[in-house]
Amino acid sequence: MARVIVDVMLKPEILDPQGQAIARALPRLGFSGVAAVRQGKRFEVDLEGPADEAALADVRKMAETLLANTVIEDYTVRVEP
């Protein structure tokens, strides 16, 4: 059984209110030195079989059509080492 990770982040030009709210809160909580925070999603997809090319192509399609909203989000797919 293999695990594939799909990371989904808002495209850089899209506003990320959540990340901004966190970044604004940090100094008040005593954390300094952070320039920006962006919040996205991480999916752990556990495959029944091995993470071969066919399976990865499937996960990529899954990311494109279901896990990410490609109007506003980018995604990356990788096999967990």
Next chain:
Amino acid sequence: MARVIVDVMLKPEILDPQGQAIARALPRLGFSGVAAVRQGKRFEVDLEGPADEAALADVRKMAETLLANTVIEDYTVRVEP
């Protein structure tokens, strides 16, 4: 400027309805061979300075106290390669 990634996932024993909903939807969309999906959060923390030990310790504290709720979530911190 360095980027640190904080991944936050629900602990394995905590029900993840979002991941389950995705896993349930997959066969309907024509995807097979997925045993399970879990959904978590990914934070990209951009530091003003380098990701040295002190900065990483800070981000770890941030993850522990703010970015994750350790009652229900686990987190990992790593420097983006």
Next chain:
Amino acid sequence: MSARVGVVTFPGTLDDQDAARAIRLSGAEAVPLWHADHDLKGVDAVFLPGGFSYGDYLRCGAISRFAPLMRELVPAAREGLPVLGTCNGFQILCEAHLLPGALTRNASLHYVCRDQRLRVESTGTPWTNSFEPGQEVVLPIKHGEGRYVADAETLAALEADNRVVVRYLGNPNGSLNDIAGIRNEAGNVVGLMPHPEHAVENLVGAPSTDGLGFFTSILKKLVNA
């Protein structure tokens, strides 16, 4: 001497006016408390109202927990100050570790607003002493993240010590053990997902005035103290 109940406003708090009105309707004085102040203004009890503090970004209640006022409230609550958190207030109390467990995304994945039947299970708290044990009430719920979760040990302890304060009759969100509200060990800190402050008048809100009991309870407790 009138009882003074503080009502906290965070950026994004929504039900503070409603809470203050309910407190006044029950005969107590509502004292506004501001998140950025280090001042509890000597109140006798505190109400943490619902809303979307800090937009509920990150996690409900995660950012509010660090407000200056919370630095005053947490030790005071540990020393016995009566505190009631509803909805977002409950989430903040869990995030601040004044109550165990956490509130997570509804199992339906949808926000839900409805009039909810509930059973009051624990009447020994300063906020529920006006109810009969086992009394059924109707209060509105309105939340997207109200599914109460805790590890098995915590759940067992909550049940064993009668610390489940209200339970859903017809679980709307997948909460473990149908839990709608709990209290801390001492009983002074109570958190609820339902909104008693929206069930205190016949003209508006839910078709019930069952929420009043929470406010008359605290008044009774404070006046008799």
Next chain:
Amino acid sequence: MPFAELGMKQEEYDRVKEILGRRPTGSELAIYSVMWSEHCSYKSSKVHLRQFATKAPKSDALLVGMGENAGVVDIGDGWAATFKIESHNHPSYVEPHQGAATGVGGIVRDIMSMGARPIAVMDALRFGGADQNDTRRVLPGVVEGISSYGNCLGLPNIGGEVVFDPCYIGNPLVNALCVGLLRKDQIKLATAPGPGNKVVLFGASTGPDGIGGASVLASATFEDESHAKRPAVQVGDPFMEKLLIECCLELYAADVVVGIQDLGAAGVSCATTELAAKGTGGMHVDLNLVPLRDPSLKPEEILMSESQERMMAVVRPSDISAFMAICQKWDVPATVIGEVTDTGRLVMTWDGETIVDIPPGTAADDGPVYERPFHEPAGQPALNADTPDRLERPADLRATLLELLGSPNLASKEWVTSQYDRYVRSNTVLAQPADAGMLRISEIMAGAEPTTRGIALATDGNGRYARLDPYAGAQLALAEAYRNVAVTGARPLAVTNCLNFGSPEDPEVMWQFAEATRGLADACRTLGVPVTGGNVSFYNQTGSIPIHPTPVVGVLGVIDDVAKRVATGFVAEGLRIALLGE
């Protein structure tokens, strides 16, 4: 030909050259192109909308009529209500969640800019067939967007509509209404008087959101839009909007605002030209001072950005520090970006150079006006001749009734309404399943004088009726909303409307529009309720096939004693049932 890319016609470009007496700069072209877009200038609808004013019944209740951000109505005891409905159809098709959410955000800011506290929202929705594939993508996203944004602002959702019809499959309608409350003597207007007064931009920073969106998305046939040119989707930040609401109310209470305008479509272009045009006439703005989310934005892009949750205020210099202190209390960033002048020109600089120098009224008020040709659609007589008489009578009434009750348009809308908070703020006297929403007003603002009054609101529209007869269809929409308000016990006072139509360049669509506006204006006169404002949404079509003409009408009424409201439903056994009317 950059002007063509910005959606401008040759003759419009020539007019700009004529006004300026020279070729416009890139930034000036940006301003004129968005301000003269269909969406902002109403260039195809203006000649028809005038009837709402010329045929308007006399009304003592009207305090502010059409032309401002929203109309204001006197509801008695020193109170006024302001309300308006607006569309966010195209963005909601592109990205249902964010499109619908920012639709709510935009209409709420319109209401705030009148000096009011927003107190409730409603939403009139149209989707393709309930069983059509894309409805499954669009509907949940739209409902979630409205729910997440409205709930987060603490605005109860007190009503709306959900209608399914295949004609909306490529073009859902998302019409959002907001109502606000204010004291009669505290109305704010979008005006920048007083040379020396400061121009303050406050709220969110400016990013590349929806650049060219107003013109690209809402002012052209949808398929024209090439993927590459698609503007960055506007994402809403309801938390920032909630802070803006509380911040604005505190600014109003402190009396430190001379004029105010929200930034919607056309962003800074719209706010600066409109404020200046309605004020002393001149304004100087240093665009370098606009706080940016993306530092690489060019001045043209800053001028056209549709970033959400921004407002622009005109403030006396002596009040600036008090203004800033209130913004700081609410964590709302605020920046002085310019000042009012008496030059009669809107001048903007960038890196020390003058990049805009125009008479602001020419962009804000003197846009092109088109008398578009129209004629009755070829198939209209045949459509009307096809009466229901030809249909077979159902044999089994019970089965027919059950089928009707189970049909998506009649079925319970609880899947939608249960995602909306109808209780927040505890002023909701009526909401679903009532025919109209009702709010008490005495408890809304701290320190207000007691009153027993309340307001009631309903929205209605029926695209199928309007398709058969747009004149009567618009009247029926008004009549239904009027009745829905009246049955609660409230007296209908005023009307807002959102006119959702296909392309105005299609003479058959234009005929539908002309008929519908004529019908609505006539009906308003007959019923004695004036139109106080609204919104036109054209280009609702897929390919060359327009949606059914869909005028959605909102009616606001007042009830002297909210305790006497009449709820929907049989309240007790044994009561007599009477049928009124024909």
